[in-house]
Amino acid sequence: MNVDIGNALASVASPGVSRASLERLDEQVADAHDRIEQGMKNHEHGYEALNLPQRTDPDAIRAAVEPVADADALITVGIGGSALGAATITNALADESDTEAVYLDNVDPEWVSSHLDRLDLENTAINVVSRSGTTAETLANFLVVRDAFESAGVDWTERTIVTTGDAGPLRDLSDRHDLPSLKVPDGVPGRFSALSAVGMVAAEVCGHDLEALLEGAAAEAETLSGSLFECPAYAYGATTYALDQRGAGINAMMPYAESLETAAEWFAQLWAESLGKDDLGQTPVRALGVTDQHSQLQLYRAGPRDKLVTFVSPGEAADRSIPATDVDDLAYLGDATLGELLEAEFEATEASLAAAGRPNVRLELERVDEYELGGLLYGLEAACVLAGELYAVNTFEQPAVEWAKKATRGLLGGGEFEEAEAVAEKTSLRVER
Ligand SMILES: O=P(O)(O)OC[C@H]1O[C@H](O)[C@H](O)[C@@H](O)[C@@H]1O
Numbered sequence: 001m002n003v004d005i006g007n008a009l010a011s012v013a014s015p016g017v018s019r020a021s022l023e024r025l026d027e028q029v030a031d032a033h034d035r036i037e038q039g040m041k042n043h044e045h046g047y048e049a050l051n052l053p054q055r056t057d058p059d060a061i062r063a064a065v066e067p068v069a070d071a072d073a074l075i076t077v078g079i080g081g082s083a084l085g086a087a088t089i090t091n092a093l094a095d096e097s098d099t100e101a102v103y104l105d106n107v108d109p110e111w112v113s114s115h116l117d118r119l120d121l122e123n124t125a126i127n128v129v130s131r132s133g134t135t136a137e138t139l140a141n142f143l144v145v146r147d148a149f150e151s152a153g154v155d156w157t158e159r160t161i162v163t164t165g166d167a168g169p170l171r172d173l174s175d176r177h178d179l180p181s182l183k184v185p186d187g188v189p190g191r192f193s194a195l196s197a198v199g200m201v202a203a204e205v206c207g208h209d210l211e212a213l214l215e216g217a218a219a220e221a222e223t224l225s226g227s228l229f230e231c232p233a234y235a236y237g238a239t240t241y242a243l244d245q246r247g248a249g250i251n252a253m254m255p256y257a258e259s260l261e262t263a264a265e266w267f268a269q270l271w272a273e274s275l276g277k278d279d280l281g282q283t284p285v286r287a288l289g290v291t292d293q294h295s296q297l298q299l300y301r302a303g304p305r306d307k308l309v310t311f312v313s314p315g316e317a318a319d320r321s322i323p324a325t326d327v328d329d330l331a332y333l334g335d336a337t338l339g340e341l342l343e344a345e346f347e348a349t350e351a352s353l354a355a356a357g358r359p360n361v362r363l364e365l366e367r368v369d370e371y372e373l374g375g376l377l378y379g380l381e382a383a384c385v386l387a388g389e390l391y392a393v394n395t396f397e398q399p400a401v402e403w404a405k406k407a408t409r410g411l412l413g414g415g416e417f418e419e420a421e422a423v424a425e426k427t428s429l430r431v432e433r
Contacts, residue, residue, distance in 0.1 A: 001220065001372070001379045003232040004362040005239045007350065013359035014305060015246035017239065022228065025390075029238050030226040032389035036382075037224075046396030048187030049381055052195040053218035053374075055185065058210035061197055064161050064180040065204045068125035071099055071159070074205045075119070077141045078129035078198075079105040080273075081190020082163075084266040085199030086129070088377065089213065090206045091262040092368050097206040104141045112141060116148040126160040127201050131184040131193075133168025136408060142170075163197045189396045191270045192384075194377045209370045216374025224382060236361060237383030240308060241390040243359055244282040248308040251282045252300060255312035256289035256346045259368050263312070264288065267380055274384050276400070277393040282308075290345045297349060301356045309360040311350055312376075315367040 010016035017025075039047025048055075068074075076086055083105040090101035102115050126145055130138045149156035162181040164170035174181040182197035184190075193199060195217050200210055220233065228234040240251055251271065253264040268284040275281035287296055289311065300309055317339060324334035333341065353360045363379075365372040388395025403419050410420025 001232055001375050002364040003235045004364065005235055007354045008239050008243060008308065008359040008361050012354050012357065014357045015243055015248050016357075016359055017242040017246065021242060022238065025238055025242055026228050028390060029228045029234055029386065032386055033224065033226045033231075033234065035389055036385055043187060045187045046189060046192070047385065048185065049189065049192035049195075050221065050224070050378075050385065052185065052188065052193075053214045053221050053378065056196050056200065056210075056214055058200070058204075058214065060182060061200050061204050061210060064182050064197075065201060067180060068159055068161065068205060070123075071125035071205055072123040073100040073102060073119050074125045074127055074202055075102045075104055075115070075145060076127040076129060076202050077104050077138055077145055078127075079135060079137045080269055081193055082129040082131065082135070082138065082184075082198055084191070084262070084269055085194025085377065086127075086202035088194060088263045088266040089199055089203045089208065089370075089373060092259045092373055093203075093206070093208050093370065094259070096208065099206045101202055101206055104145065105137065107137050107140055112144060116145065121149050121152045121154045121159075124159065125205055126156060127163070127205065128160065128170060129163045129184075129198055129201070130168075130170055131165050131190055131198075133164045133170035133172075136405070139169065161201055163201055189398075191266075191273055192381050192396075194266070194381075195374065199377075203370075212370035213374040216371035216376075217378035218374075219371075220375040220378040220382065231382075232363075233379040233382035234386050236310075236363065236379070237386035238390065239361060240282060240310075240383070241387045243308045247306055248359055249282055250285055250307040252285040252287045252292075252296065252307060252309045253312070254287035254289050254292060254309055255314065256342060257312070257314035257317070257368060258288070260312055260314060261286075261288050263376065266377075270380060270384050273398045273401070274388055274395045275391055275393060277391075280391050280393055282387075289349065290342060293345060293349050297352070301353055301358055305358070307358065309353055309358070311346065311360060311362045313346060313362055313364045315365045315372070317367065 008016060010018040040050050076083055083103050087103045104112055128142050146156045157177045160179050162170050162174040162179050165184050184198055185196045204210055223231045225231045228238040253267045255264055264286040268286050271284040300307055319337045319339035321337050322333045350360055406417040407419035407423050409415055410417030
């Protein structure tokens with residue numbers, strides 16, 4: 001990915017960061033890069049994620065997928081990092097695939113049933129993914145999906161691939177039924193695992209090019225250097241950190257392509273769960289161009305000066321002409337294409353924010369394909385690791401998500417948890433219709 005941080009400079013935006021400040025910050029970036037390099041070299045927890053382009057084995061993924069390679073649909077059962085990376089890839093490339101990729105992460109019963117009722121389970125594969133193998137939502141949904149297959153008279157053991165850790169209920173299930181299984185790589189937190197079997201089994205079932213994904217990521221890895229002025233990922237990570245330090249505590253991730261909408265959702269977990277610690281961290285907002293020009297842009301341009309907008313330009317794409325019209329006011333559209341309109345709207349919105357002194361950054365792809373996606377995923381992961389070094393937080397843990405899990409288990413009789421008691425003590429002030 002290429003990055004243009006010009007509209008984040010203090011000469012353009014407020015909050016903004018001066019070139020001189022970036023040059024001073026570059027000294028911290030150099031130190032952070034040394035730490036990151038050391039962590040990668042020693043295969044340390046978290047930093048290991050940045051070794052995935054060399055570590056992930058596409059052949060092992062293809063071998064595990066082979067029994068279900070002909071599936072018309074794939075149900076991925078997982079949540080958080082165990083679903084969003086895979087969904088980013090398959091949703092971005094959906095037009096290139098004959099396989100429908102469905103992601104059951106939420107436990108909304110109507111939504112789960114609507115998918116299971118409509119899919120032809122005879123020709124559907126199950127991709128169950130969980131590092132721990134104990135995540136309530138994933139296990140609950142897997143039990144529901146397995147039951148649906150059994151009720152349909154389909155042998156789920158012939159349609160299921162498991163990606164999990166070395167031990168736990170899913171590993172036991174895989175061993176007991178001799179299911180094709182892959183390992184969640186050690187040292188790689190879920191939100192950083194898109195470029196491993198966690199994110200790539202679904203890509204393989206959907207027929208996407210695993211080598212190209214990894215080549216794009218590897219090319220991005222080659223850019224990691226001791227200066228933000230030579231590394232797009234570090235330029236983005238350092239600029240977002242500097243802007244947050246100057247008041248831009250919100251980062252709206254706004255890709256100008258429907259195919260990248262899920263990438264914004266994946267980014268939200270990566271950014272929030274990695275950096276939201278010790279009362280620090282920048283709030284990611286999922287946005288979409290052009291749609292949010294008619295929704296959130298008013299706030300971005302004229303609301304509080306507490307936001308950065310990150311545009312993602314998708315590059316070259318298939319286009320479609322706008323037919324001529326006899327409506328005088330719209331005649332100008334008839335000479336254009338939808339792609340030209342989208343590009344013009346993107347550039348106009350970018351300029352609109354700059355004209356209002358609102359910081360924005362552009363991430364540029366050549367096109368939305370496996371190579372560029374691999375580079376985007378890797379680049380944003382590396383940007384996040386760098387930002388975590390600059391914030392001096394523990395980028396790779398997520399202790400704050402544990403409280404609600406314990407409360408949930410307590411509420412469902414899964415053990416004695418004081419968190420569940422706190423639920424009963426909710427302070428209420430109800431206003432009823
Ligand atoms: O892969 P699993 O162990 O099922 O975890 C799935 C997700 O749940 C956890 O609570 C964390 O919030 C995520 O970082 C993780 O990706």
